[in-house]
Amino acid sequence: MTHFRYNRFLVALIFAGLLAALAIGWQRHTVEVGNSRVETVMDYEEVVELAQMEGVPVPEMMRMLKEAGLTSLAVYEMTLEKLQKSGKLTVVPGAELLAHYRSGEIDKPLFQESGGRIDPAQVYIFADRQNPGDQSFFEELTADLSRRLGAGRVHSLTPLDNRLAVAVDTSFDKTLKWNLGLPSHQMQDAADNGFAIVARPSNYTKVKPDDVSAVFARLSPFAAHISGLMFVGEEALGFPDLLPLTARLIAESGYTLYMIEHPVQLQFIKQEGLTAIAAAAGYRAARVYVIPKDEQPRIAVNTAINRWALSDRERNIRVNLLRKFERTDPGQSLTETNLRYISGVKKAVEAKGFTLGRAGVFQPYFPAPWLLAVVILGVTAAGVLFLTLVWPFPVRWQYILLIVIALALAIPVLAGGGTLARQATALAAAVLFPTLAMTWQLDRWRSSPPREGSALARILVDGLGGLTVATLMSLAGGLYLGAVLGDIRFLLEIEIFRGVKLTLILPLLLITVIYIVRYNPWGGGRIDSPQAVVAQLKRVLDYPVYVKTLLLFAAGAGAAWVFIGRSGHTAGVPVPAFEIKLRTFLEQTMYARPREKEFLIGHPAFLVAVLALYRQWPRLAHYVLIVAATVGQGSMVETFAHLRTPVFMSLVRGLDGLLVGALIGILAVVAVQLLHYLSFLLGRRLAPHE
Template sequence: MSTFHYNKLLICLIIIGLLASLTIDWQRYHVEKANSTVEMVMDYEDIVELAQIEGIPPVALFSQFKTAGITSLAVYETTLEKLNKNGKVTAMPGTDILHQERTGTLTDPFWRSLLAEGKIKAEDVYIVGQDKKIFDEVKSDLMRRLGPGRVTMLAEGDRPVLAAKANYEKVVKWNLGLPTDELMAVENMGFYVVARPTNYTKVTPEDVNSVFQRLASVQNVSSIMFVGEEVLGYPDLLPLTVSNFKERKLTLDMIEHPLQLQFVKQEGLTQVAAAINYQAARVYVIPKDEQPKLKLTEAIQRWMVTDQERNIRVNLMRKYDKAEPGKTLVETNLAYVSGTKDVLLAEGFSLGRATTFPPYFASPWLLALVVLGATAAGVLFLSLIYPFAARWQYALTLLIAVLLLVPIIKGGGTFCRQLTALACATVFPALAMTWQLDRWRSQEAAGLFSRPIGVTKIIRDGLGSIVLTTLFSLAGGLYLAAVLSDVRFFLEIEYFRGVKITFVAPIILVTIAYLARYNLFGNVQTLTARNIWKQITGLLNYPIYVKTMLLFGAAAFAAWVYVGRSGHTAGVPVPAVELKLRAFLEQILYARPRGKEFLIGHPAFLLAVMAIYRQWPRLTQYLLIVGATIAQGSLVETFAHIRTPIFMSTIRGLDGMVLGAAIGAIAVICVYLIQVIVARLAGRSPAANE
């Protein structure tokens, strides 16, 4: 039997790295725990529209939404179209005035005199103001967007008139700056203001400053959530935007992408976030086409899970446009908001202005120890595949560690940290399963499996083994969580790369380790590690039967589902039954475990113990061990979601182990009972009875 030695010095380095990881993870836990205030936001215009639909005074409805839990109102830039609808200004094309004159319906002496003076042109747009402040704001923004030469004052006084040389259908939809009357109304009603400005074409310093001058009219501006494909000031005036952010201590709101990876693309967004020292908050909004399909309870549950699991601190809530049975439209939306408020408060969140992360960055020296430990783990695994001299193990560890550490010690090294995280996600699950394989090998070599073993012992030993193996893998998760711990990863400005690899690589590594220890098609242990290649060539030369093709097809389908369900891109759809199971587990557990862990991996681990103790064929043992590896790899990969609080990731992994171990124990009992029944039907005793 091949002997594989566990280098004690490398193990010491792994333990030291784990201690450094725990230190960083503890710091991270406190940083995340302090970030617990959620801002609940609705659009100002949505509530006004609801009031109009239901015939309720807007002020009264705003008060009801405030009581229900809305803390902030989003104010967008106004347009001539909006101002026309609410009667604050009148905008019309010159052709309308000319048509009235030609049909004899233009009776107003004011307009007739303008016509007589030749000041009305068919191709121009005319804006008449009722409120001087609003009119002045419209005028100033039109001049910035069109240029002074295209905007002319035709009349002053009580009825000011503005002429703009522009296409009417286009200009009425242009954004014309944040309306100060709405900003002040929001503040006077006791809400925070979430400003939603857009960038200007060929933006100038005056354009940027005009936005913040409008915001200066109110005190309770919590954040800015930019609209469009660029942030204000992009590309050349971002420093001016940053300066205004810092001066007013504003938060930058970053809207999560619908695929839940980084953000809706806006040029200049991450540059502004970095320049304001990452005083930014992650925003989530239920997709517009998805919300109508969700019942209120489902939408409320979505918000609870989102805020808990993805560090979302700004809930941008769209209104429901269809009333629930037995409720008015207003009652439906108030129930939606108040229900969300209740579940968040029950989960320990507070409501108000969204909290932000401090600019946390782990100590480079602690990171150095983590990287050194991760490197030692990788080299240790290599030595367990193909043993080589200890001095070469030390030399390889030192070489790889130095290459990774130099950029990190200098204060950078993001790519090196991501590379280390990827190594942790692949090596630690494989190392955990390899260590467990060697425990079983030593027990087999000692003859412990030569006598019948009862199902009670199988379950008892299996539960002990699954706990030890899971804790070993959990150490890898804590390594991964530590090496990527800083505010950029919390906000997902930077993120873990290689999700697909982490699902496949541990299985490949464990397969190699298994082939280095066992003959896959014989119930004997491999003599040397060099027999790996012989077994691979044996597999390639294996005759192809119909059953082989069916088995290969089933394996390919399972792999497609397994890999396709990973990552953030659209892949294999999730069955409705599984969605319901997820929702149920989210309600009864603090952190919903992953299905591939408690439904596949951990039960496979218990069955693998049964297969090994009962000396089932090696191929069967191997397939079950591959299944067990899925859970270990998934557990470590859970920590790759750095936006998820580390405490939740830890509990999720432990929940999966407990639930999966219970299901695995039941599976072992069921297999045992099936064996007993089959044996009795065949007229013989089962191979091993208690």
């Protein structure tokens, strides 16, 4: 039996790297707990629409929503269509206006200019002089039209009656929907009713510095009330060439940049230049979540409330962009339903330890490069150690390999960059540590083989002890991963961990290599040379294939399809209803819901694998159980790859998974043992009749 040595120097470097990872993890934890303020936002237009639908004055509706827990109103840019529907103005194509004039419906000139002549190619915009604010509103509208279309296409008119009018050289249908500018009257209304303002500007075609400056000039009178900017459309304001100007004005104004999470919960909706502005503005940014518009009608109010609390805690969401519910709860009006919704969100969020107000932001945290270098050294030592456990090679070559790889990864980091090197280190940690955890367990069993016929209690004690140690080793890998990528860019998900699929697949392949090297299930002697490896491959290829083998491979392929399809953020294998209910139950009863791969697959398989050793099950069955156990270990480390999730929560999630998985594993071992006893008793009863 080949004896594999665990190089103590490499183990010491791994421990040193873990200490550095813990130091970074604590700093990161401090930054995360310091950001605990959540903003609840609803569109200004939705509030007005709700008031109109319910026949409630808009100020009264705003008062009720504010008391329920709404903190801010999002104000979008004006469009002629919105303004016409709201009654602020009337937009008429010139051809239509001319037709009314010729038919006699209009029997006198409309304007002083050109004898009141009407141009059918123009669009005419009218507003009444009802109060002193109408003049400033119309001037604002005219300025926005001139900025979007060009001053030469907007013509001020002097009506012969008490109205305001302007003629525009443009297409009627297209002009109606154009974003023009942020309406001061809506921002003033929001501020007067005690709300913070979330400004939602869009970009300009062939944007110029004056365009960007004009947006901030429009916001300036309301600066004390504005909490942040949330861009509309596929481009951030200033894209492509004026992003530095936008970032500078955001920073100078003290606004926060709001970034809307993508519906698949990976990074953000497509807005060119968004992350560049966030970086240039010093990462004063907050993550926004909104329930997809096509999904909200299908879910209950209570489900939506629970989702907000979960999103804020698990994904560092600090802006809850709420849409109104358009269907009523039984026995409630639409107003009562939405008030219950908003107040429910407020209570659920506060129950998780958050406070309501303007969105909190992370301190611009970046770990010290020398600490990152120590972490990189520790992961490199783990990689070299793994290679020695596959194929022992001279110590001097171990150290040469250690130095070369560690320097290649650490030098860019020490120079102030190295994002790619850090991502590669994180991937290595995610793959290596669960594999090393299971490798150590296999070597422990080989050095002290379990005794056949041992009591069930001994099996459970051995299994639970081994599972605990393996879990702690895997969690160490998670701490490594969470530390090496633990800066504000990853917390905001501007940068992400790369290689989620690999973290799930590679540990299974590596533990397969380890298992073959340790147990050589196909026979043929020791695998300690290239010739032995080639001979073993030939022996595997010559292995006879039975129908049961094909069925086993088919079952394995199905399991792999589910396993891989359920990972990542793209649409894959659907989640059944009973599992959704199980998740909800665990979310409500535990601090952090453990992952099914751990408590339903990995940890129970680990304990059953120990039973398989004690009961001398076939080697193939033991191998399958070891692979399943590795799934659980890899899942724990992969949890830390979600950098937007607080590191403390990822750690507790792994420990919760250990607790629940151990309980399920104990039940599984006892059930298997009872089935074994039952089959033995049935065999004895049937024997006399044979």
